[in-house]
Amino acid sequence: MSITTTAHLNFRGNAREALEFYRSVFGGEITVITYGDFGMPRELPDAGKVVWGQVVSGDGFRVMAYDVPGQTGPGNAPAPSTRREHGMTLTGDPFFLSVRGETAEEVGALWARLADGATTIEAYGPAQWAAAFGMLTDRFGITWILDVPAQHVNA
Known part of the structure; x- marks a missing residue:
């Protein structure tokens, strides 16, 4: 299966x-x-x-x-509820979408396009646990994590 x-x-x-x-x-x-x-x-x-x-x-x-039927109008995207404080991610969102790739360059290109109109929670770049990591809430209210696992360090 x-x-x-x-x-x-x-x-x-x-x-x-x-x-x-x-x-x-x-x-x-x-x-x-x-x-x-x-x-x-x-x-x-x-x-x-x-x-x-x-x-x-x-x-x-x-x-x-x-x-969702019957729910339209201005302010379609909910206000971002995910933020970073004191090194912690605080959120009221029930989920994040994760996009993972093999190189910082390929994921960085996605980040640049997805960031248009977004609220950056954590800027895209190297992280302690990943070769690259970033977190944002897009213009539609969806929170995304983009990263490259540590084992996929660029040559």
Whole structure:
């Protein structure tokens, strides 16, 4: 038996925008299906919202998303609740997404793109436990950890 785990993210009316952003960062193919595609009358406010969407890239990145019905408007992304204080990460978030690569350069390039509009929690760079590490909350309220394990030190 073989299984995979994929994060399925819940948005408040901006799932399409988030999926397009993640595709611009990680590459791959995007699929978006709206409530209207599933038969919701097109004149209803949520008809154009995402009932199911995903980004899948050839290098293993995969994320799914949808818009919670009836929850749209300004301030779609929750305020970042993850922060660093006194050498500790404090958070109210139930999860972080982790992206791990083999070189600081390849992960650093992802960091640079994902950081557009983000709140940096811990700047990307060498860490005691990793060749490279960084933590941010993106413009959609999702907290990401990007790192390169210590055994993958650049040549």
